[in-house]
Amino acid sequence: MRLSLTQRISVVFSVLLLACCGASAWLQIRASDLHDQEVIQALSHDLASHIAHNSALMGADGPKAGALRTLFGQLMAVNPSVEVYLLDSSGRITGDDAPPGHIRRARVDLQPVQRFLANDPLPILGDDPRSVDASKVFSAAVVPGADGRPAGYIYVVLIGEARDALATRLGQSTVLRTTLGLMAVVASLGLIAGLIAFGLITRPLRRLTESVSRFDASIRSGAAPVPLVPGLPAAHAGTRDEIAILEHTFAQLVERIGLQWHELKRQDQERRELFANISHDLRTPLTSLHGYLETLSLKDDTLEGAERRRYLAIALAQSAKVGRLAQSLFELARLEQENVQLTLETFPLADVVQDVFQKFELAAQARQVRLRADIAPRLPAVCADLGMIERVLTNLLDNAIRHTPAGGEVSVELAGEDDKVGVVVSDTGPGIAPELRANLFRRAFSSGDARRQGGLGLLIVQRMLQLHGSVIELAERDRRGATFSFKLDAATSRAPLRT
Incomplete structure (x- = not known):
């Protein structure tokens, strides 16, 4: 049968309580018997000594057997609890007043007698002539002989056969039953109090067990983790209650798991949106590419050279668009891996900005957008992955140029800030709608609004800067346009990286 922890503790406690009560009762009875024997x-x-030195019992040749038997009978009549025996020098019983057939031993061990005569600590137990193996308290004295040497011993059993029989009968009396009943009541009350105490002690543990069961059930069902029961006591500072500490720790664990669960749900939803938007963005150029190629295939004989070249140019442009999208997806997937390693080197960030400007010079001129660099003097070098930082600036400038109208401006500002170098990329375009800002760095696409699709570019930028221990932010400025900013560690104070 499977028992709970509380039930197992209660059973063990009950067994131990009953065992302790039994042992205590046995020890009390044993101690009481030893005390009574010592007192008696x-x-x-000196009872045996008085008998041995009674001159009326002694003759010229030693003790008078008849007189001794008469005295033994008188003593046992007056005090039925004693039994008197005469022993010779070897311990053999030579005189008694026991009924026929009651003597079970013919000899008494003299070693306890010698200890008694030597006044050793009491109680001292000696052989009971009326029992095969019993031992009882006694009194003993030397019987002097005619030549002055010991002729034998007077041996008096102080708790005789008659008293044992009486004690056996009284053992079944009302007093004994009442005493045993009271002990049973005390044991029962102790058992009930113990069970109640164990119930109170293990109640927080049962509550925690119920919470764990509900938590496990919620996890198995795929629902949000169920929090602990309301009113769960928090562990106070310095508490020594292990169960309270366990409850508090588990509550924190459930809270963290709940936050992680919601974060996973959010990421899963974003991943679903990402796949949907990627499918949408791939479908458009692929459909266009397929359409123009199909047109070229079906109308190859009727198309003029200029029209054929125009169709091919459009098809190539759509193919290049699909290629760029596939490359961005591959790069984002690579950055999401946990084992990405940075190739750190020291370089001036201003040179990287100039190289990126040269890359976009023709594109900016074609869109009539002016590029401007505002670089602070004596700018310290940075320690970072040169390829990643160049890609960050490339994505930000490409996004800014595409969303800046003709006659506008795209600027990059570099300035030293304590032990970091701040980078600000801004444009004079229409800016980013407020409803898109919250999820700008979470959603890869926003197909319903073509104005400021974050695209894979911003996701790649965010992940690359995270690997450098930096964060990209959408800065708030009075003028129109979008402004992105981030910071890189100067080469002299490189902070630990998260890879």
Whole structure:
């Protein structure tokens, strides 16, 4: 049968309580018996000596057997609890007043007698002549002989056969049953109190177990993790209650798992949107490419050379668009891996900006957009991955030029900020709608609004800067347009990287 922790503890406690009660009762009875034996033996210590030195019992040749038997009968009549025996020098019983057939031993071990005569600590137990293996307290004295040497011993059993029989009968009396009943009541009350105490002690543990079960059920069902029961006590500073600490720790764990669960749901939703938007953006150029190629194939004999070349140029442009999109997807997937390693080197950021400007010079002229660089004097070099930083600036400038109208301006500002170099890329375009700003760096596409699609470019920029321990932000400025900013560590104070 499977029992809970509380039930197992209760069973163990009950067994231990009953065992302790039984052991305590046995020890009390045993201690009481030893105390009674010691008291009786101490009070009757000289009883045998008085008998042995009674001149009326001694003759010229030693003790008078008849007189001794008469005295033994008188003593046992007056005090039925004692039994008197005469022993010779070897311990053999030579005289008694026991009923026929009651003597079970013919000899008494003299070693306890010698200890008694030597006044060793009481109680001292000796052989009971009326039992095969029993031992009882006694009184003993030497019987002097005619030549002055010991002729034997007076051996008095202080708790005799009659008292044992009486004690056996009284053991079934109302007093004993009442005593045992009271002990049972005390044990029962202790058991009930213990079970209640264990129930109170393990109640927080049961509550925690229920919370874990609900949490496991919610995880298995795929729903949001169920928080702990309301009113769960938090672990106070310095507490030594292990269960309270466990509850508090588990509550924090559930909270963190809940946040991670919601974050995973959000990322999964964004991934679904990403795939949907990618499919949409791939479908448009692929459809156009397929259409123009199909036209070239079907009307090859009727198309003029100029028209054929125009169709081919459009098809090539759409093919290049698909290629760029595929390359961006591949690059984003590579950056999402956890084992991306940076190739760090020291270089002046101003040179990288000039190289990127030269790359976009013709495109800017074609769109009638002016490029401007504002570089602070004595700008420190940076320590970063040159290829990634160049790609960051390329994506930001490409995005800014495409969304800046003719006659506008795209600028890059570099300035030293403590132990960092700040980079600001801005344009004079229409800016980014407020409803798109919250998810600008989360959604790869926003197919419903062609004005400022973050695209894979901004996702790639964000991930590259995260690998450098930096964050890209959409800065707020009074003028029109979009402004992006981030910071890189100067070469003299390189911070630890997250790779």
